[in-house]
Amino acid sequence: MTKATALRVEKPPLSSPSVEPRELAALRQLERKVMWLAAWTIHHANNVRPARDEVKVGGHQASCASSATLLSALYFHALRPQDRVAVKPHASPVFHAIQYLLGNQTRDKLAAFRAFGGAQSYPSRTKDTDDVDISTGSVGLGGAMTLFASLVQDYVRLHDLAPAERPDGRMIALFGDAELDEGNVFEALLEGWKHDVRNAWWIIDYNRQSLDSIVTDRLFARLDGVFTSMNWDVRTLKYGKLLRAAQDGPGGEALLNWIDTCPNQLYSAITFKGGNAWRQRLTRDLGDSAGIRELLDSHGDAALHALMTNLAGHDMETVLEAYDAAAESDRPTCFIAYTIKGFGLPLAGHKDNHSGLMTPDQMATFKAANGIADGDEWEPFAGLDMDADELRDFLGAVPFNQPATRCFETPKIPVPASLAVKTGAKAATQEAFGRILNELARGDSELAARIVTASPDVTVSTNLGPWVNRRRIFDRRERPDTFRAEDVASTQKWVMSPAGQHIELGIAENNLFLLLAALGLSGPLFGARLLPIGTLYDPFIARGLDALNYACYQDARFMLIGTPSGVTLAPEGGAHQSVTTPLIGMGQPGLTYFEPAYVDELAVIMRWGFNHMQADDGGSVYLRLSTRPIEQTGREMTAELADQVIAGAYWQIPPGPDADLALVYCGVVAPEVLAAFEALREDAPDAGLLAVPSADRLHADWLDAKRRRQAGEGDATSHAERLLAPLAPDAGLVTVLDGHPAALSWLAAVRGHRVAPLGVEAFGQSGDVADLYRHHRLDTDAILDAAAQVCVARATGR
Ligand SMILES: Cc1ncc(C[n+]2csc(CCOP(=O)(O)OP(=O)(O)O)c2C)c(N)n1
Ligand SMILES: [Mg+2]
Secondary structure, eight states: OOHHHHHOOOOOOSOOTTSOHHHHHHHHHHHHHHHHHHHHHHHIIIIISOOSSSSOOOOOHHHHHHHHHHHHHIIIIIOOTTOEEEEOGGGHHHHHHHHHHTTSSOHHHHHTTTSTTSSOSSOOTTTOSSOOSBOOOSTTHHHHHHHHHHHHHHHHHHTTOSOTTOOOOOEEEEEEGGGGGSHHHHHHHHHHHHTTOOSEEEEEEEOSBOSSSBOOTTHHHHHHHHHHHTTOEEEEEOBOHHHHHHHTSTTHHHHHHHHHHSOHHHHHHHHHHOHHHHHHHHHHHHTTSTTHHHHHHTSOHHHHHHHHTOBGGGOHHHHHHHHHHHTTOOSOEEEEEEOOTTTTSTTTTOTTOTTOOOOHHHHHHHHHHTTOOTTOTTOTTTTOSSOHHHHHHHHHTOGGGSSOOSSOOOOOOOOOSOOOOOOOSEEOHHHHHHHHHHHHHHSOOHHHHHEEEEEESOTGGGTOHHHHHHHOEEOSSOBOOHHHHTTOOOSOOOOEETTOOEEEEOSOHHHHHHHHHHHTTHHHHHSOOOEEEEEEOGGGGGGGHHHHHHHHHTTOOOEEEEOSOSGGGGGGOGGGOOSSHHHHHHHSTTEEEEOOSSHHHHHHHHHHHHHHTTSTTOOEEEEEOOSOOEEOOOOOOOHHHHHHHHHTOEEEEOOOTTEEEEEEEEGGGHHHHHHHHHHHTTTOTTOEEEEOSOHHHHHHHHHHHHHHHHTTOTTOOOHHHHHHTTEEEEEEEEEEESSOTHHHHTTHHHHTOEEEEEOOOSOOOSOOHHHHHHHTTOSHHHHHHHHHHHHHHHHHTO
């Protein structure tokens, strides 16, 4: 076998039994319209809509043209209402055009593409109004999320939480081929394989171009193998019907062999140049091959160009056949669809076309070719060769557009009045977290039934063990705990079951966040509200940070437990110590950060968190916890104190009137701060001790009060302002946390107090807590020094 024929894709039949001729004709018309609308939407945003600044509007006409057939065939034919789709970000105008034709998108939103309030640059669940299932933007994430969505769909059904009669949907991603450069895609593939996911389609728009260039020739030969090794069904769609028909004619075999071995760069370059360039090149390379002259002579330049660019991803019939052929199976399927970036546009094939825009002249030519008259640019059926009523009827009958709930409203799950647990006199927040979940696991509350935990291989070391022992690990099949069956003693019972409520992941934090995104959208996507809790070591939040941001961007609701954290996990060393996570927690929209010191605070925060995850204007919650046991207060958690914990801060020891000094702390450094406080009380009897379980809530409320005052609400005040009011105007604050000091130092701006911010600013190293606190200046002596410093500064007016 020659190299060329080895690459040849098995020849599918040329007939199309599954699609009636009129349906095919309608689909071809609509595909043309989608191409036009996408190109026009982008052109309008850049050239027609008046601009107010010099910043380019942008949009991706070439990326859109590449995927118009694949998406039209999907939405107008293959998709069912229960299916969910992640569309590659740069095909957003194609998606919006399709929804427009289906009656789910307005002309105004299209005309305002990329403008404030208009259709979004990249499909957005929260900002777009035309039924985006899965947001995209950061390449690789949306596609990978489909696998976790599929897992969640199975979870919901196996727990009998799915709405009755609702069939399983297929989780579908339209990928740009360069998205498969992102490592997270392969992490997800592997995890998906482990969990035996089903009902997933990945459609790869294989235009062999990324942003900067043409992708390497050898890559996809490898990728095919990757998918096959994960037990995916791989369907390569290479040639359209014209090329397949030509194969049997004069010179056909030689022609296809030539394409098979043609480097991606060369194919793209000649595609850009067009018919005459094909003729010259083929004459040069294949002029002596039998039948080639005849083939070339029987095709004019335009016909030759159409033939040579007739790749399957632009051949409606071939795409429909491929979708239909895969429709019966629930095996994950990857379609590698050969396409041309910029197909049908003057941008086609050019290596620089990613953000290329057609010039007004090119657009005028394209418009004429589409038969669109001036003023009819947005008309759904203008310039088409089929009766508008017939097309309207066709669109009305599209399976995807039949009445069905696509965004579910789900009732809220009641949260018990208290989640308090008993601990010893000394306790760590991580251990208490495990106890709270264990208590929930023992009971039979609705809350416990809806909690799903997940962890990337740190289940036991983040104290999820007791919960897992009781609620088991989720698996589509029952699997006994072999160690138990073999009488090997272990405190961990790892029984797997379809009823399990913990999803065990391999070590890939990206996957944790994508799973949390899918679990946290289970209500709207699958009609069953779940309350996901994900645990990981705090420093490794950074490993999955983009996926965390992505989950929050989609308004997925979950509880994230970062533990252990800071330098307090001392002997574990610098590679495991987290420094910036408090700032991540404060800065991340859609995520509220708490760092409790005491177990009673944790119980209050978790309770609030479960409600916040369900509130219409709520969000996700991040708890930064610790393994360091500290002396508990033994106090009663009053309603008033609980409110203050949630507001972000409370006076653990209130200051006297006009006090000169306050120690302010967050989290596990409480013992050092308390010791310092006792030591300085003799000299500063009026000093106060402020505990800050949520610098994030406190800060957000402070900004909010400012905004409200600006908006005319003159008496609006923030919790931080009220708390700091009793201090003398020139009092000093010493702020302390096991994390970056900027998380608390802003408190000085609330009332203009002096501040000495203590925290961690450098990488750590192994040691015990005492050594590391001394090294990073978090120990009692350092706090006393800082207190002296602010007092001296006050006395000297500096
Ligand atoms: C994580 C991330 N990195 C970089 C980008 C910028 N970017 C946008 S599209 C793109 C290339 C996309 O190529 P491909 O996926 O093949 O899409 P297509 O060729 O269909 O446009 C890049 C690098 C991004 N959106 N996300
Ligand atoms: Mg590409």
